[in-house]
Amino acid sequence: MENNVISKEPLTKKELNSLFFRFVQWNAPGFDYVYYMGKSWPWWLKPMFKKYYDKEGYSAALSRHFDFYNTENTTGALVYGVVVGLEEQRALTGEVPAETIKDIKVSLQGPVAGIGDSLIQATLLPILMTVAISLAGENGSIAGPLFYIVSLFGILLPYMYTLFKKGYQLGTSAVGMISSGALSKITEAISSFGLIVIGALAARQCGVTCGITFTSNGEETALIDKINSIFPNLLSLLVIFFLYWLMKKKKISSAVIVYGMIIVVTILALLGIA
Amino acid sequence: MNLFQCILISAINCLAGSGTSPWGGVLAKYLLQRPFIGGLIIGLITGDVNKGIAVGVAMQLVYIGYMNVGGVSSIDLGTVSFACVGLAMASNLDTAEAITLSTGIATLSNSFIILCRNIIYTSAGNLMKKGCEEADEKKIWWGYEGIVILGTILERFIPCFLLIRFGPTAVDALFAALPANLINAINVVGKWLPCIGMAAMLVYLANDIWGILIFAMGYAAYGYLGLNATSIIFFAVGYAYLVYRSGNKTVLAADTVSDDEEEIM
Structure with a gap:
């Protein structure tokens, strides 16, 4: 003391x-x-x-x-x-x-x-x-x-x-x-x-894209338009849920997810899928 | 941006550390580590406030779920707020490209800052400890403030200055040289990245399946019902009040969810 x-x-x-x-x-x-x-x-x-x-x-x-x-x-x-x-x-x-x-x-x-x-x-x-x-x-x-x-x-x-x-x-x-x-x-x-x-903000800001197209009745249709007519921006919501699952259940850090997403999405985009 | 503007922005970036800045404390951290606040400040300095805020808001959305828990983070948000927003404003990048680039820069800068913490700030701490034992005010000041001010200039001022002063030309040249399909890919990545921030928020806010459903409810209110983002706030306040009033945590919370969902559909 x-x-x-x-x-x-x-x-x-x-x-x-x-x-x-x-x-x-x-x-x-x-x-x-x-x-x-x-x-x-x-x-x-x-x-x-x-x-x-x-x-x-x-x-x-x-x-x-x-x-x-x-x-x-x-x-x-x-x-x-x-x-x-x-x-x-x-x-x-x-x-x-x-x-x-x-x-x-x-x-x-x-x-x-x-x-x-x-x-x-x-x-x-x-x-x-x-x-x-x-x-x-x-x-x-x-x-x-x-x-x-x-x-x-x-x-x-x-x-x-x-x-x-x-x-x-x-x-x-x-x-x-x-x-x-x-x-x-x-x-x-x-x-x-x-x-x-x-939730509302995510719907406004996330714009997950999909480059896949298919031909129906002789017309070329983008897959994303079909999906959006079922539920607007459904793909983004699914991606968010998938990432949530990775972070919450699989305990993968956000840094890994950031790097992973940059690499994976770049490849998908180059292949014309994303 | 001219020299004076670059210096001013980089100086403010010195206060935007994750609590590590020599002055400003936790409030400066919660204020300045926000890209839309960075956008406002850069806008005020460069004279284009609305563009600054718009760029900042777009960046903020990506990083909204990022927080600094226990001194550990993957991205230095101060760098995003000032260096990256400044870079995006001064170059010809569109938002999606800027987001992809910023994410890379801020992750790198975070590693650099961690290196500084380990080398410089630990020795500053030892100096201060000595100062406390000897009641030597000078050593205490250098250990707590002096070295930290110098370290902050090294880790926050210089990188930010270089990026906003010389970055835009380099970035524009780089993007001009890239093949078109790669630029398209960078654009696509920028549109996907906001999902990470939203998912990270969901991790913190949703504890069970009902949390995810409430999130989906907000999602549907915007995308399906077409409510605008501001009107949803009132709807959300009402819902939060119901949760607060409900006596039994699990049962009533679940009931209110299904009630509200019937209302929507």
Whole structure:
């Protein structure tokens, strides 16, 4: 434990806000494959440690936080809030062991990343993009990007700030808040919204082609016209389902699929099939 | 594009890393790693906003399902947003050709960035660690910001600048030299590629067969019923509300699907 505390003042509202904005400004500069985002912790907490500790305590506190860390950083604001609260208590009362703070970081980063990736990266952002794309249309209306910018900041900044504040106030009990059942219902509703909108978008944008033609009653007919008269753009839908199957069931990575598709479709096109 | 425009676009591209940029954080990542936002910014810089957004939107659709999970991704979306959208705007490529080319460029650039991360940023981390142990502010700054700024110039600024400054001429010359059937093939690939993004979205959003059916419902609403993409949003909001209100997760969700499908057909 550091016994080099030089201040017993709680964090002011201004200091808390500036700590939060450090978190917003810096995500994981120089992300590497040893520390991942871990380098950011000492950087985020620097002003706070400077306030509470003398030089020896300061370097000890910074070094304590220099560790592997990796999560989704909008939802990760919760972890940050919890740690800021605990670090403040540690400096003020000396009763919070460093191990507790470390354990919080280690045990929360996984679940928080899971929630953040599925709620923000896989649901919210694609939906905002989808709406923005529909608004932009094929002529490139500025309404699309504007909608995205306003809604992105309008939703994510308050979201991050609320989580940070909640984490700071609730301390270790904040963990329960994010894993409550209400959240899964909302996620489910948002996913179904996304599925319909993405479905419509796919129908508009995917134009899988087929070069095969055949002759019926002396007339040359393209196979794709026949298929489209049954269901518009059916081929694209089938290709999407096939790719879904490859990714979901066969666990093939999207990079492999991208390369594979470029090669296979080029060959099919040269043969006149695609 | 003139020299100044190229420099400005490449500088903004420095903030479009997957969280690796020296400044801007997670919000910059979610904002700038979007080709249609890249298109807007390039459009504002070059003076053709609508073309920028239109090119960006076309690119966005291919990559809508790509996300960066746990620092792992196959494509550097920042490169698509700025270098590739810029390249597509300045050259005579059509959308499908641009998509095929961008996919190749962004995959290559991602490998280059991973190389930088492994070599440069790990040593920056070790320098910062030393700085923390010695309470040496200079070492901390160089480890966290200084080296990263230099690294970002190397991995994001220079490639982007070269691509948008000299790429268009090279690309136009390349496409002029290619045989017609190969250009046709590249076009066809560009039309197929959006399917990958859509399928990737489906992987994240659909957990079971009902998810796939709901997707197909949206697909049919556009292609079969001929609703436009904006009106489908209201339809989707109503449906999401029904899901939210339904008490029992599996049974009621299934019921609402069949109800809505009868309505459509």
